[in-house]
Amino acid sequence: MVKANAYGVGAVAVCRALGVPFDGIAAAPDAPWGLGVAALDEAAALRDAGCRGRILCLTPLLRSELPRASALGVRPALHRAEDIAAWAAAGAAEGDGNRLRPYHLSIDTGMSRAGVRWDQVGTLRDALLRHPPEGVFTHFHSADDDIDSRDEQDARFVDAMLALDEALPAGVLRHSDNSAGIASRAQRSPGSLARPGIALYGGMFSELLGLRQVVHLRARVVDLRDVAPGETVSYGATWTASRPSRIATITAGYADGYRRHLSNRGEVLVGGVRCPVAGRVTMDMIMVDVTGVPCEVGDVATLLGADGTDCLSTEQVAAAAELSPYELLVGLALRVPLRPMPPLAPPRT
Ligand SMILES: *Cc1c(COP(=O)(O)O)cnc(C)c1O
Secondary structure, rough: OHHHHOOOOOOOHHHHHHHOOOOOOOOOOOOEEEEEOOHHHHHHHHOOOOOEEEEEEEOOOOOHHHHHHHOOEEEEOOHHHHHHHHHHHHHHHHHHHHOOOOEEEEEEEOOOOOOEEEHHHHHHHHHHHHOOOOEEEEOOOOOOOOHHHHHHHHHHHHHHHHHHHHHHHOOOOOOOOHHHHHHHHHOOOOOOOOOOHHHOOOOHHHHHOOOOOOOEEEEEEEEEEEEOOOOOOOOOOOEOOOOOOEEEEEEOOHHHHOOOHHOOOOOEEEOEEEEEEOOOOOOOEEEEOOOOOOOOOEEEEEEEEOOOOOOOOOOOOHHHOOOHHHHHHOOOOOOOOOOOOOOOOOOOO
C-alpha cells in the first residue's frame, strides 16, 4: 500500500526501494505483485515518474472517473453491476476490443465502508459472469485487537466466494490482510495477496514481522543559547529553566509534521543523546534542552528514527503526540493541492 504518498514517506522512492518496475528498470525478483493507492491522482503521480507496476485503487471511484482509471492502467475496486459494465465499456472505448481491463471486486464483510455486502453478492452474479474480476478482496476493521472479529470477517468472505462459486473465474486473486491481519496470523496469510501498509513504514507490528525503522526525520541545529533559571522558552512561556540550561533551536516544526502536541513532551536525539523538547513546538522551529550534551550550530538532530544506537520509533513518537502512527507518518507530508474553488451545488431539498 503506497497510498497517501506512501504514508507520507514518498511513494516513488518507496516503489523504487521495493523493486517495482520503472521505465528502463525491470522488476526485482522479490518485487510486490502491485501497488495499492486510494486516488487516481496518486496513480498519476506514479505513472508520471515512470512506474510500470500494477496499480490497484482500493477506494471506490465515481463512474465518471473510470475512463481516467483505464487510461492510467489502474485496476479499480468495483462492487456495482452498472460500474462493472461501465468499466468494460471504458476498456472497449480505448480500442482493446473485447479484452476486459482487470478490476477487483470489493466485498464488505463488516467494515461498512465500501463494497458489496457479503450476503448480497448474489446480486452481482450476472455482471461477474459477463465481466469476470481479476481479484476479490475485503478489509478488516479490528484485526489488531480482536481475532474473533477477524475470524468472523474471514468466514463471511469465504461465504461470499462460495455463494458466487462459478461466477468467479478459476484462479481469481483473493486478498484481505492489512498489516494487522498479517501480524495476527500464526501462519502465512490465507489469500493470494496481502496488503501491508503501516508495517512497511515501521509504524506498527514491525517487531513482530522483523522489520526495522526506515523513517528518519532530521533537521539542523541553527541556534544555541544559555538560559538562566527562571527564564522561559517559546510561545506561551510554558517551559521555565530550573537550572542554568543550554537550549538548541532546530529547524523543524508543525509545518513539517512535527506535531504541536509534542510540546514539552517530545524527545530529540542530539549526538545520540535523548534531549527533551523545551516549550511549545512552533510552526518552523523547536527548541530542545541540550544542557550537558556536546552540540554546535550545524549539528544534525533526529526527531524520528535512529541516531547511533538509540532510536525514536514511529510508535514511540506517535504515542507521545497522542496520535496513531498512521497520522504521525501521513502528517510528515501534509500537502493539500490548492485549486480554484468550484461553486458548490445548492442544498438538496
Ligand atoms: C490502507 C489500507 C490497507 C493497509 O492498511 P495498514 O493498516 O496500513 O496495513 C490495506 N487495505 C486497504 C483497503 C486499505 O485501505
